[in-house]
Amino acid sequence: MPDTLTLISHALCPYVQRAAIVLHEKNVPFDRVTIDLADKPDWFRAASPLGKVPLLKLGGDRYLFESAPIVEFLDETEGSRLHPEDPAERARHRAYIEFASQILNGIGALYNARDDTGFYAAGEALRAKFRHLEGELDPDGPFFAGRAFSLVDAAFAPVFRYFDVFETFLTLEMFDDLDRVLAWRGKLAARTSVQEAVTADYPALLTAFLQNRNSWISQLLDLRSRERSLLVAH
Template identity: 25%
Template structure:
């Protein structure tokens, strides 16, 4: 179902969630929803996807999630969970095979703290391209982003591990990945600067099966974001 066209206002309510499945309400190009898709794929969870037209949301979706945000999960029992970190932690608890969060409370807290730090990085991926389009000087913002990425590089170098939680991929890697996947789309590749460990991490992430299963080409992302900036987002681009 993950390649189906999005549901807009006036569309029929999808049928009940099949037993043994979980449903993801998503949007194909949303980095926050991609976090949840990465976790679903990494853990081998059986799920179906209902893509939502975020500019013209169905009333039935707003009844499930009054905030109208993706990702949103729904279980066969009608339980609804939303917000990307919450959906991902929920999946890790309910489907204990291949745990992505550490079992140690301190290590788990460390990942959550790192995610909190990373939440201060993501706005740059929107502010800088928007500033450029408006003819603003974004050199200061770019310098700040370079500084934040250099700090991530330093963290990884100090850990001496392949990934941010050790030598295998854990939750924090998937939480950060969608924005690195879009660096080229937002023309921010140069902000990686001299971050050798971060560049190695990026190359390793690109080899991960869950990453491969959820990513789109840069050309596809660029086409979607152009339609978004033009005020007519083509959520079904490429279908």
């Protein structure tokens, strides 16, 4: 293992956040290199066969790609395990990490919806997934499986971070009556590893990204901006 790992990142990528959270949870020192995915450097193209982040540079020309194997590698090689020891429970956790990825796809459908019909349909599909989670969370919390922070928690923290930004200009009612999910979301947001997984300008960067989607959510953002401008003018 090299003295210092390098996490190749994009400022808004939720999958990069998973790896950063795990590195922080395990107190592993690492460097972070942020690239522009619209202007990928040649070395990145050579190292990432899928052209995506995250990449984890191990040293020399050795890179790992894709967040799932990266966090599994970190869990196997660094510090105390975040995956459960029981094989069946470990498989269940892996399934819910994939469930988090499917929710991220649903969030993409939400912010890319071209009209209100598509937007509200995407919102309902997301709410159904969160209703399912309400029944799967450990009732005593504070995390997915109880007292111990796990890789599932690392996967869901970036999911909830989207809603921290959405709720600055939208009333989604996504988590109404989902008390366990809301409590879990709050505990994750307060976690140092989660807070440090993004830069301070993440909300502004995400808002700018949403404004440029030419989607229904872009229109809602523009409307809120105009309303705020009118309030300031008066």
